[in-house]
Amino acid sequence: MEISEEKDSQIGSNLKNNTKLQTGTDTETTTSSCNWSRFSEWVHCMCVVTFDLELGQAIEVIYPEKFTPSEQEKTNICYLAFPDSNSGCMGDTQFHVRLRLAADGSNHQNDNNKNTSLSFEHKRFNTQCNSVQKADKAHYWGFVYFRQRKEASLPRGYFQKSFILLTRLPFFNLFYEILSQLAPMYFLHGLSVIESACYQISNWPSLQAGELLRLSLFETVYQTVIPLANSKGGNHISNTTTTTTTTKTTIDNLNCNFNKNKKLLTCDVYPILQTKNISSVSEIDVFRSLSCVISNVYTLWELVLTAEPIVVIGSSPADTSHMVQSLVSLIAPLEFCAESRPYFTIHDSEFKEFTREQQQQGQSATTTVPPGIIIGVTNPFFVKLLKDWPHMIRIPMNDCFNLTSHLAATTPTSSSSSVPKTSSFTGTSSSSSSSAAANKRINSSTNDNAVGLITKYKPFLKKDKALIKKILIGVNTKRPEHVQSALLRRNFLELTQSFMIPLERYMASLMPLQRDISPFKSAPSPNQFKQDDFLATLDQSGPHLTSPLKGNWKSLYQRFFNSPNFKGWYETRHKELQRTLQSIQLQALSGADLNQWAQGKQEVEIIDMIIKLKQKLKLSSSINENSNNSCLSVNNEEIIVGTTTQLNETRRKLLYQIESMKQSLPDDLKTILFDT
Structure with missing residues (x-):
């Protein structure tokens, strides 16, 4: 949401009159008045990266300083904060990144290091919410607002700067809203915007699932409900925005702390209060990205389910980050436990790790395979470097891509009438000509200029042509994108549930009988998971009973067993069984x-x-x-x-x-x- 010039000017005036946050003593006063424990539940820190003629990309601001990232993390932030030079992103571009937390100055995860452990509040929240909303203990999510404009007064003739919000939470819709509010204000008014925003965030309610959360930031109050684990979605609220003229008394009640510290914004900043409802903090409009691969979307579901290596090639990090996130969301509510990088550069500290092929011992010979990761790139260098990867997605340019024509070439039931162009993330570059040139450079790096999914993978299941036809009809009738996304999301939610229900049922059968739990002995362990025993149950209680898709379900399960997604799911469920057994044993002991x-x-x-x-x-x-x-x-x-x-x-x-x-x-x- 862009701040209007009138409101922006008013807020900037109040910032100048009522804040002195640039000086040392005033900054100390502001810092001491913030509830940093509450702040860190929502945001880790805010950074600003600029382009230095001598150093290149360099961090200009980190706030608060007490949450300064490690040197390795700062290096990664610098390179991820700017699109590749070939992208040609002019104007304002929004995208998100995911970077691994460094431990002891290294770029490898260490669960015993305090930097890679979650706070108690995050651990508590993770027991309440669904897997797709959990705080990440090993990575930061970075939400980036990049601005590039011509400015003759500067040495290079361009203004280039990025505003980055780092957090452990994958709340894409919420943080993109916040980012689009804060970044333009910062570019106009400077550090006082960040300090005032941090103060307000530190007064937000505690991170909680299942309750209505009101998050006040400058003239806007964001309202949302984070659903509880296994909820049916009944606690969602609709996406609406209301503008309400608010009395001085109400404003004082909402922001009374500002008047007690003259270094911060006073309540006069908020003559108009805007309430914005966010129906979901994490569910993005997947149709925006998946429309170009809709005929292969069931194949992609299998590839993501089994954590196959996929490289996404686009002309902008806004496109690649949205596509990577759309792919990961295909298997919701199952957690994607392999690595994913919405935007990746050759300068990343994990470059060698993710581009180096791994040895895999087969039945007859040893083969090399790429690591299991979904990676988004814009640099043409990756096209040659990753040419041997088994699965590649080329994102077409929105202004030169006709969805119906594309589907007509790949789907027998599709129509060939013209449709409006589809748009990518709200933060795509405002310059289509420069992005088109970048897309041309990427395509010229290889002989294959096809868009969409490029793979030799043969799916185990037959796709549902009825769904693809329904989506295509929606395109022809100009059905809203969020409705198209809801159709896709519901279909693949049901498909994933059909796939996981037999596994959940078998896992529950591994629970020892309650009569075998003695208060005078240690709690027993769950029985062993045996793959052959599970596969033997599929004929009587397999996914074919709840899913219309036909195919070789057993082979798909066998491939799934070798993936990190199965390992992550199994470890989580095994721990839950252990917790249940501990709980039963504890209650039995208290009643013996x-x-x-x-x-x-x-x-x-x-x-x-x-x-x-x-x-x-x-x-x-x-x-x-x-x-x-x-x-x-x-x-x-x-x-x-x-x-x-x-x-x-x-x-x-x-x-x-x-x-x-x-x-x-x-x-x-x-x-x-x-x-x-």
């Missing part, structure tokens, strides 16, 4: 008749049981009473034990058990136990 058990036992056995009960009580006491799902840590794993009410009842019973068993011990041992 330990006095009867203690009869005939030696004192050392009774003392050992009391110590174990105290350990359980100590672990349960460490649970945050305010969280929706109470959890405790056992062997560095979080164990879900139920709601706060259930937890308090379990703790009360454990205390009673401890006191009751102490009565059977001699007085001297009672004293020792009371002191420990």
Whole structure:
């Protein structure tokens, strides 16, 4: 959302009159007044990257400084903040990137390093939300607003600068809205915009799923609901924008903290309050990107499901980042556990890792295969470098691409009438001629100028031609893009669920019987997952019962078993089974008749049981009473034990058990136990 010139001028005037944030003492006052713990739940930091004649791309601003990235991360941010020179992106361009957190100055993930661990608030949030909204413990999401304009007064004749918002949260719709609000203001008014925005973000409500969140930023209040895990979508709100004239009293109530610190914006900045509803923080309009590969969309679903290497080639990082995210969303709600890079450059610290082929031992010989990653690039160099990758997507230029003609060449049921051009992300470059030239340069780097999916992969399932025909009819009738996206999203959601339901059902069968869980023994482990046993269940309860697609489902499952997506899903479900078993065992222990058990036992056995009960009580006491799902840590794993009410009842019973068993011990041992 662009800020109008009138509002922008008014806000800038208030910033100049009511802030002194550039000076050292005033900055310290502002920093001390911010709730940085709350701020970091939503945003890690904000950066500005400029082009230096001597250094090249260099970071100009990092705020707040206490959250400064590592040197390796800063280098990656610098290169990812600007489109490749061949892209020719003039005007304003928005896109997003994903960069790995560095540990101990390296570019490799280290789960034991504090930089790669999530805060308690993020861990709690991850237990509440769906996998596609989880905070990323190993990567930052970077939302970039790049501006390039001709300016004769500058040495190179161009103004080139990027505003970057770093976060752990994949909230694309929310952060693109915020980015389009903050970046133009920063380019006009400077650092005070960032500092004031950070102060306001630090006063946002805590990150929470399942509740209406009101996020105030300058003259706009963003309203959204992050759905709870496994919710049916009933807590979404519609995308609307309302403008309301607000009284001075209401503004003061909303932003009363500003008047207490004259270094910050006063309430007079907000004579008009705009409320913008965001129906989903993460669901993008997938049709914008998938329209050029709609005839192969079922093949792409299989490739993403099995984490096949895919290179996306476009003329702008706005196009590649949107396409990569659209591909990943095809398998929602299943989490994509392989690597993905919405925009990637040759300067990235992971360049060698992602472009180096890996050795794979086969039945007859050793072959080399690319790593499992979906990568978006704009540099023509990658066309030659990755020419041996098995799957490539070429994104066509929007102003020279006719969707219906493209489908007519690939789909027998399609029509050949003219349709309007499709647009990419809201942040695509404002200069179509320069982007067209960039697209021409990319195409000239290879003999194959075809657009869309280029692959020799033979899918296991037959595509649903009825859906493709429905999408094409929507194009001819000028059906809105968000409706087309909803059709695609619902179809592939149902397809993914049909694929995963047999796996979920089999995984639930690995749970030991409740009668085998004893309060006097350690909690049992889930039974082993056996692939052959699972495949044997498909004839009776396979995906063919819920999906209209026909094909070789068993072979698709076998390919899925070798992918990081299966590994990630299995590890998550296995931990959930362990948590359930721990919870059942803990509740059984609190309700057991330990006095009867203690009869005939030696004192050392009774003392050992009391110590174990105290350990359980100590672990349960460490649970945050305010969280929706109470959890405790056992062997560095979080164990879900139920709601706060259930937890308090379990703790009360454990205390009673401890006191009751102490009565059977001699007085001297009672004293020792009371002191420990």
